[in-house]
Amino acid sequence: MASNSFGRFFRITTFGESHGPGLGVVIDGCPAGLTIDMDALRYEMARRRPGQSKVTTPRSEDDDVRIWSGTVDGVTTGHPIMMLIENQGQKSHHYDKLKTVYRPGHADFTWEKKYGLRDVRGGGRSSARETAARVAAGSIARQLLAREGVSIVGHVTQIGTIVAEKFDADEIERNIVRCADADAAARMVEAIDAKRKEGDSLGGIVEVIAEGVPVGWGDPIYEKLDARLAYALMSVNAVKGVEIGAGFASASSTGSANNDPIGPDGFLSNNAGGILGGVSNGMPVVARAAIKPTSSINKTQQTIDADGNPAELEVGGRHDPCVVPRGVPVCEAMVALVLVDCLLAPPAKI
């Protein structure tokens, strides 16, 4: 089924596998007249790139993005923008043993049953490498949003059992876990390192904050801004939960405590995460994604082979002991893609 597109007005279609010739994205619906800032785009790509620090996989990928269409002299023409990232240096032989067994926590089993075959090289299209295409497209979305005063910042609020307790935006890109709390960041790095040495992995939580979103974005009943954000973030590999504003904590609250009072200058609190009735209310839009621990671990796991016989597996290879810090730019990109669609939406009133 056609299921590789996201967005209605700024519509992306991604393609490509981890170890094939390349992967990329077609953006359809980007307005004409935008001078694409390639430095900004490369910066976002670098934030997602493997091998950027000791808490990520030591695999190194260049992720050079080339624009094949939709621009003249660097300016968008209104026509589809195809961006292609050629793969290079992938070592497919690492995956030979995976041909016959299903990795727990991976798409191996389900995709093979669904499609009757699967691309074992690096997980094929189920690889997190697909998110490179999202980040590339998201960067252009962010550039359109920035023109309207909308900025998007993501950070890590939790890794394993360590929870950030402060928010200093300047701190985020200063540490390799992208945590806005320097102390927590240091402990997060240690915790990841410890798990890495055990051959194990950790999960965590990414929070994305969009500031400058005007009142009125999002569309009832089924295209609510929060529903779209949940959809967007849950589509990211390894995300298992999404919440808006107070989120799950609101379940144990009361109406009198959870309702955000309204004053002449705006809302006096933001339990709603910037969204009421599915429509933005002018406060920062706040979404959080729970990311499960990396499935690929260097511990022996119980599984089966393609014939259904019991098998033991140690995945091996070079994997992220914690993918959460690299998840930050991906989650930001998905939020940007949701918001740019609101920016381009048809008028709600005459």
Add this chain to the structure above:
Amino acid sequence: MASNSFGRFFRITTFGESHGPGLGVVIDGCPAGLTIDMDALRYEMARRRPGQSKVTTPRSEDDDVRIWSGTVDGVTTGHPIMMLIENQGQKSHHYDKLKTVYRPGHADFTWEKKYGLRDVRGGGRSSARETAARVAAGSIARQLLAREGVSIVGHVTQIGTIVAEKFDADEIERNIVRCADADAAARMVEAIDAKRKEGDSLGGIVEVIAEGVPVGWGDPIYEKLDARLAYALMSVNAVKGVEIGAGFASASSTGSANNDPIGPDGFLSNNAGGILGGVSNGMPVVARAAIKPTSSINKTQQTIDADGNPAELEVGGRHDPCVVPRGVPVCEAMVALVLVDCLLAPPAKI
């Protein structure tokens, strides 16, 4: 923007307001040949109905559903099924004072800014009454799913700070909070009652379990089953968070603990909530929705009027002190709508 449809193959379009002449749904894509079980449909409607118990609003609505098209002698013809629920007995004068002030926690402010006007009678289309149309459509979806052996059960796992600790499916419909733990249920009822007397309200968590889902439902990359569920559930009024399987708890877990081992007879645990790589794995599909406390409370709240001046508001009227029990059939309906779309999806392989 056209935003009142949900689903691709079994596509619903809902319409109507709380206090207008009526509300309803058009189902487009229901296959021909299904004899609609109207008793089953009415049963689901009754579960969502206001006035069903002392923990819900004392407003009474009949919610009689009439089918206007798409059937001959009770059998679906493959053409659009329009179901209409006429409104009756709504008392619009209760809402006069709301014309001039915005209720905290409601869509009043955002929708009025977005559309330039709003239907103040009962919240208009932002009313939870819209979910009646979802339940009606969801019932037909469930009937199609049941033919394939898929069953859907929802229950309340938390209200306020009270958390269910047991799961006895038979218990769910025996208590008015729809909790599978009888002891917790009794305490939940008490807690709601206490808050009702204070003029306050409580939130909670609904869990929906789909059993019998075959391996292979859901479509990478952007139409993942979990992403679709998150989208569906987050579109329900008052839902502020969605998680699949271990959900947010997986953020503080490790790969070795969170990965579900695979044995010859299937998965040995279900942290994945039945979904890997966005595709069902044959285990029960498990999703949870966090529902915020009812916004309409009988306590004085700080707000503003349409001119931006400070105002105080006590909503009054007859509202649910806790909408979570009535949210169960709504969340079930949304899960059914997601799953029936998977049932009807084009073939993934030749």
Add this chain to the structure above:
Amino acid sequence: MASNSFGRFFRITTFGESHGPGLGVVIDGCPAGLTIDMDALRYEMARRRPGQSKVTTPRSEDDDVRIWSGTVDGVTTGHPIMMLIENQGQKSHHYDKLKTVYRPGHADFTWEKKYGLRDVRGGGRSSARETAARVAAGSIARQLLAREGVSIVGHVTQIGTIVAEKFDADEIERNIVRCADADAAARMVEAIDAKRKEGDSLGGIVEVIAEGVPVGWGDPIYEKLDARLAYALMSVNAVKGVEIGAGFASASSTGSANNDPIGPDGFLSNNAGGILGGVSNGMPVVARAAIKPTSSINKTQQTIDADGNPAELEVGGRHDPCVVPRGVPVCEAMVALVLVDCLLAPPAKI
């Protein structure tokens, strides 16, 4: 398959059968703030109505449209507008004999094979009565377009072998065949009358002209304005061909004759029918639809019954000897629905 919606931004979903309780349409995406002109809407409905003249079916249908949602005090709210037309006075017993045989030229055979059953009463959903819903929705589209200076006029250019040779817009609604050439109109009426007496029927051509369309409507590559018009018009019952501007005549022309020269004040001819590269060029948009002769005739026809045995059929009942004049408002409505989607489209440039 979900296939009863049309349009992306001003999206209609129609439902209902000829002889069921009623039929109607949900409009999703109409902007808030439009005061619906119900007189204008009823005027369009009357133009489509059966029984309006001796060249149409003598069946009389009231086609009263009631708005069930999406307005407050007659003003659109931005939420779905459901319009319902109750059926009354249909005589289903006329259709008893059709239960067992397939009418040539009708959807009987194909729909029964596709769906496994069919609604024989009045053709069910295949009835041209479905177009009443299009006209109702189209009227609101026209009201939005009129605000932008876009007007839509349809007329009959051919019935049988009689071709209009003059264009006097004032003449169109003065004669019962809606022909802009009074002399041709008189001969068309005679021709229809002659065929009616024979129990036979005639086809013809409807031309729709949209004036005031600004430069820039329509979207390459697959949402070209001409492609959308072709899709819209070909979806109307009995339409078997669509052409834009010079249309089929351009096939026998030359580039030097067919290209429209451009002068400082605009195009000097309009072979392009107002569309170049799929985008409007500021000239009148001109589309024509070829309508086949009414399939229901009072002549004996060769067919088969549901068992595949040969059968003879004389349809009987009260049918239009020529549906072309009543097709005018329907074709206008479809053009309006295409154009309003262009009006509401996202911006093409920043």
Add this chain to the structure above:
Amino acid sequence: MASNSFGRFFRITTFGESHGPGLGVVIDGCPAGLTIDMDALRYEMARRRPGQSKVTTPRSEDDDVRIWSGTVDGVTTGHPIMMLIENQGQKSHHYDKLKTVYRPGHADFTWEKKYGLRDVRGGGRSSARETAARVAAGSIARQLLAREGVSIVGHVTQIGTIVAEKFDADEIERNIVRCADADAAARMVEAIDAKRKEGDSLGGIVEVIAEGVPVGWGDPIYEKLDARLAYALMSVNAVKGVEIGAGFASASSTGSANNDPIGPDGFLSNNAGGILGGVSNGMPVVARAAIKPTSSINKTQQTIDADGNPAELEVGGRHDPCVVPRGVPVCEAMVALVLVDCLLAPPAKI
């Protein structure tokens, strides 16, 4: 606006310009398990290729298609198939003079007004070169259809005023105009040659016949098979009219002559072009597209420049004096894309 995709289940998204680095297509929704026949694909590409005969442009383009994703060992995986055609040897300097004037009959004027800028090199994305991507995707669609016994043949029925009078399928690819009537073909070649020498161009008509289409393809009311075909064919550059079966001729016919009688072994004639009520009836599906004469001619034409001042233009360059023969594989591809979507559609009945 996102407008570069076609199809719902076998969904293509095309990108790229005539003189940029390349162009291509992403196919989303092709089922897994198809071994792509690259020879068949190249054969179709060669039929569309410029420079294939003296009646086409002497420009030579290789149109080598490379598959970048979605296959393993030549077998489709169910994931997006990206096919890229690199551009080479385009001479952009030919287009310098077009920077300042609008070519009559081209998209120059409308696209520049719509987008605020345009890619003048070879017409950018408005170039017929985009159809190479359609043909590549269409070839894979045809391969899926062939497995179900559906075959698609296109031929030229008219060029200028010369009309084919015989149909010998074997003849079509024997002559350079793809006409099934050898005598007419010879005269067509002469006529094109004559116009080429004058610096002028000719139009014509392409007919596409799909055999083996089972009863039941196409979906009422707005996704009728004929409506989809009209949409698909009208989206092809230079097409100004589409008709199904008897098409425009049915306008001057009568019901008794136009209705196709039904016998025990099927329909006894095919005025319906294989479609009744928007659904295929088992007869060959027959569609025709009217193609206007090539707009680029070597005659002086009256136009304006970007400042609105009168200008004279002789396009120059190497253009097809008649694009109709090369339009055959393009029209076939579009019909294939429509039909493969029917093949993959969800079930109409349970």
